[in-house]
Amino acid sequence: MSEPQPKTSTTPRDTTTVPAQAPEPSRWHQTFQKITTGNALISVLSVLLALVVGAIMIAFTDEDVQKAAGYFFARPGDTFVAIWQSVSGAYSALFQGSIYNFRRDSFAAGIKPLTETLTFATPLIAGGLGVGLAFRVGMFNIGGRGQMLIAASVAGWLAFGFELPWGLHMLVALVGGLLGGALWGGIAGLLKAKTGAHEVIVTIMLNFVAFYLVSWLLRTPGLLQAPGSSNPKTPPMKDTAIFWNLKEYGYNLHLGFLVVVAATVLVWWILSRSSLGFRFRAVGENPNAARVAGINVPSIYVYAMLISGALLGLAGVNQVLGTVTTGFTAGIDAGVGFDAITVALLGRSTPWGIFAAGLLFGAFKAGGYSMQAAEGVPVDIVLVVQSLIVLFIAAPPLVRTIFRLPDPSRGPKRPRPIVTKEVTAK
Known part of the structure; x- marks a missing residue:
């Protein structure tokens, strides 16, 4: 007659799954995140992009740039100098006509463009x-x-x-x-x-x-x-x-x-x-x-x-x-x-x-x-710049793509759970 086998009790194993704890972002990182995903930055960058496109239009319509572009491969430096002079001259005139005119003799006369802006x-x-x-x-x-x-x-x-x-x-x-x-x-x-x-x-x-x-x-x-x-x-x-x-x-x-x-x-x-x-x-x-x-x-x-x-x-x-x-x-x-x-x-x-x-x-x-x-720049270019500002504001994904900004609609990825060591109850 065979000896009875000892009874063995099986206890379910206790496995604990602990989700990964994402490290808390620093204060500087949180501030940077708010700035890069905020609407204010999109507005500022939209103005900047519109001014860049306006600069391209100013350069293309400038006669000196067109003449220098005719012999671009012989003397490319002349073209770039002409572009810089046309764009900087136009935006300098824009600044002096709206903020402060450095060519005036006195401060009271130089500040008149600012009063016109207001x-x-x-x-x-x-x-x-x-x-x-x-x-x-x-x-x-x-x-x-x-x-x-x-x-x-x-x-x-x-x-x-x-x-x-x-x-x-x-x-x-x-x-x-x-x-x-x-x-x-x-x-x-x-x-x-x-x-x-x-x-x-x-x-x-x-x-x-x-x-x-x-x-x-x-x-x-x-x-x-x-x-x-x-x-x-x-x-x-x-x-x-x-x-x-x-x-x-x-x-x-x-x-x-x-x-x-x-x-x-x-x-x-x-x-x-x-x-x-x-x-x-x-x-x-x-x-x-x-x-x-x-x-x-x-x-x-x-x-x-x-x-x-x-x-x-x-x-x-x-x-x-x-x-x-x-x-x-x-x-x-x-x-x-x-x-x-x-x-x-x-x-x-x-x-x-x-x-x-x-x-x-x-x-x-x-x-x-x-x-x-x-500078002889058509005033219609200013209207184009204003229209481009609205265009870029209406398309925030385009601005974020150009400047590689994070998308606020996409939150942080969900961390994967970490399975801890199996524990067997005795």
């Missing part, structure tokens, strides 16, 4: 703030032209048609213009809130309505047309309504720039510090979720377009009371309503980003004419 930038910043605020609410306000025209008409009518004390007259015209722009923008917001009409279509149509309405007012005696004149132009603004300016010192800069700075601070406070701004951002991120959270989405659309229209109206008021004080025509908007969209895109719809973008485009406008006069 003057050009004033309506661009105001309009960009209006478009950018609508962007933050998820709305595309491209009715800047109409809102500017209505605001300019109201402000101009108050400025030349009434006799009021100095200071008070200017304030009344300013507030009237803001209300006019807010009313015209509020129409689009109200239609979207009540009927669901798309604000893009509505604002486009309102642009045409405003243009032909103002054109009719300018051709009708007793309304906006100057008395005794057959031209579609208003009388000059009264001195009591004109923005305080520095013309007695030889500068065109006026009080409107300080008003725009105050508007930038106000928009920043609304979007970042107020409960209304929180509702704006919530609706802009997800209107359905905002509605579930108890936010009255239709009323937010109306409020947003009222404020957006008032800010674009501020751009029109600056044109009438600060720049064109001798009377205006139906072209008083000067394309600012559409340029404001570009400024808002470059500024990433943030108040201070829009402020910086407005200054940049103001410098382009001020320096473009100087570049054309000094």
Whole structure:
């Protein structure tokens, strides 16, 4: 008889899998990651790329470069020298026409280009703030032209048609213009809130309505047309309504720039510090979720377009009371309503980003004419550079590919698990 075999107890093996612990990145690495994946860097690099493409266009259109390129293989150095002289001369003229002119005898005269930049930038910043605020609410306000025209008409009518004390007259015209722009923008917001009409279509149509309405007012005696004149132009603004300016010192800069700075601070406070701004951002991120959270989405659309229209109206008021004080025509908007969209895109719809973008485009406008006069470079190249900035901003993957920047949408790779040593329980 065989002996019984001893019983053996089998205990399941305990295997422990410990995920790999990724080393914590340093503070400098985190800072670098934020910079390289942020929108601000994309905007800066978009401007840089546009200037590089603009330099190539300047070189190709320069006559000296074309002549030197004819014997490039015999003396290649002449071509490169001609390219450098054409590009550096053009951008130097751009700088001296927008920031500081070193050829002037005094500092007061040399700083005049900077004041011109600020003057050009004033309506661009105001309009960009209006478009950018609508962007933050998820709305595309491209009715800047109409809102500017209505605001300019109201402000101009108050400025030349009434006799009021100095200071008070200017304030009344300013507030009237803001209300006019807010009313015209509020129409689009109200239609979207009540009927669901798309604000893009509505604002486009309102642009045409405003243009032909103002054109009719300018051709009708007793309304906006100057008395005794057959031209579609208003009388000059009264001195009591004109923005305080520095013309007695030889500068065109006026009080409107300080008003725009105050508007930038106000928009920043609304979007970042107020409960209304929180509702704006919530609706802009997800209107359905905002509605579930108890936010009255239709009323937010109306409020947003009222404020957006008032800010674009501020751009029109600056044109009438600060720049064109001798009377205006139906072209008083000067394309600012559409340029404001570009400024808002470059500024990433943030108040201070829009402020910086407005200054940049103001410098382009001020320096473009100087570049054309000094170096013979077509001013259209500046417009091409502005368009390229928008193109590159609209294509962040292209900018990241050119400069080999990390893609923020791709997070760190998931670490593989590490299997530890098998442990057998006894």
